[in-house]
Amino acid sequence: MNPVIKPILVIAACTVALAGCQENPVSGRKQFVLVSEEMAQSSSAQAYAQTLSEAQKQGKLSTNTAISARVKRITDRLIAQATVMYPPSRDWKWSVAVLDEPTLNAWCMPGGKMAIYTGIIDKLQLTDDEIAQIMGHEIAHAMLGHGRERMSRALATQAGLQLGSIAAGTDLSGLAPIADIALALPNSRAGETEADRYGIELAARAGYDPRAAVKLWEKMAAANKSQPPKFLSTHPSPDDRIQALNALAPKMMPLYEKAR
Numbered sequence: 001m002n003p004v005i006k007p008i009l010v011i012a013a014c015t016v017a018l019a020g021c022q023e024n025p026v027s028g029r030k031q032f033v034l035v036s037e038e039m040a041q042s043s044s045a046q047a048y049a050q051t052l053s054e055a056q057k058q059g060k061l062s063t064n065t066a067i068s069a070r071v072k073r074i075t076d077r078l079i080a081q082a083t084v085m086y087p088p089s090r091d092w093k094w095s096v097a098v099l100d101e102p103t104l105n106a107w108c109m110p111g112g113k114m115a116i117y118t119g120i121i122d123k124l125q126l127t128d129d130e131i132a133q134i135m136g137h138e139i140a141h142a143m144l145g146h147g148r149e150r151m152s153r154a155l156a157t158q159a160g161l162q163l164g165s166i167a168a169g170t171d172l173s174g175l176a177p178i179a180d181i182a183l184a185l186p187n188s189r190a191g192e193t194e195a196d197r198y199g200i201e202l203a204a205r206a207g208y209d210p211r212a213a214v215k216l217w218e219k220m221a222a223a224n225k226s227q228p229p230k231f232l233s234t235h236p237s238p239d240d241r242i243q244a245l246n247a248l249a250p251k252m253m254p255l256y257e258k259a260r
Contacts, residue, residue, distance in 0.1 A: 026086055026144055027194055033145065034152040037088075041111035044147065045093070048113035055099055062098035062118055071098050071116055074132050077206040078139055079112070085202060086143040096135075104223060108138035110147040124219045129203075129212035136206070137199030144198060146191040192236055193244065200248050207259035210252035213245045 022033045055061040062068060075096045083090040092112035102119035116135065120126065126134070141147065196213070204210045221238035236244070 024144055026198065029190070029194065031145060031149055033148050035148050037110070037145075037148065040148045040151060041092070043151075044109035044111050044113055048095070048109055051115070052097055055097075060100050062100040064098070064100075064118075067118065067121065068098050070128070071131065071135075072096055074128055074208075075114060075135050075139075077208075078132060078136050078202055081202050081205040082139050082143060085198070085205070089143060104220070106134050106138050108135070108142045110142055110145075112139070112142060114138060124216075124223060126216070126219075127212065129209040130216045130219075132203040132206060132208035133200065133210075133213040133216045136203035136208070137195045140195040140197075140199035140202055141191065143202075144191065144194055146195065149191065189236060196236075196241065196245060197248065200245060200252055201255065204252040204255040205259055207256065210249040210256055214242055214249060217242050217245060 022031050023029070024031050052061060075094075079089075079094050089112065094112035094114070096114040096116070099115050099117045101117045102123070103117040104120040104123060106114070106116040106120060108114040114135065116131070120134065121131065124130070200210050200213045203213070217238055221242070224238070
């Protein structure tokens with residue numbers, strides 16, 4: 001390596017790391033964040049509009065008014081509590097869509113752009129309490145800034161590979177999957193655990209039974225028999241998750257009883 005380039009790379013890496021280290025206002029955890037909230041919300045709004053447009057063209061935007069009304073009723077209650085737990089979310093342009101696909105999935109982008117798939121509702125025969133646990137978990141991701149973290153890690157990885165290519169005199173873009181595993185997994189797993197913790201509280205505050213979180217993940221575990229190796233998974237193992245939620249549920253019961 002060029003002796004001049006090596007210290008430049010070290011300085012650049014340290015500068016990026018220090019500039020991107022912030023304390024999360026909800027959890028208090030230190031986060032690596034390079035992407036501003038405004039940028040995250042703007043890009044998410046564009047991606048959300050494109051996703052819904054494509055879904056509508058493909059006939060995958062649910063036309064079942066009963067399911068849509070049910071999901072909106074649940075998420076409206078969650079949003080009301082999210083704005084209390086994280087006041088900046090009062091200014092978000094919240095929106096929820098139901099996508100008619102067999103996927104067992106749901107998500108919430110920065111700025112409150114949400115979706116849930118009919119597959120997870122139908123295949124797992126979800127109760128309202130269980131839907132609330134799913135959407136509470138996804139809203140917690142947005143409240144905790146996990147979308148910004150993912151964007152920042154992707155940005156830093158891309159920038160690091162470009163700097164590495166200069167230093168090595170070759171293209172290192174083929175190392176992207178390895179770099180992604182090395183950089184993203186520990187925080188992503190921590191982010192999932194964080195979202196479980198604050199999602200169950202959010203649902204309880206909205207009047208949804210925290211014990212449903214355990215039932216939900218028991219159903220998810222049964223539906224996903226084949227799991228990837230734990231060290232390659234961005235999610236805690238189902239057993240670990242169920243154990244943690246079992247410990248959290250009793251602590252959330254007073255919030256649930258008060259909300260009811």
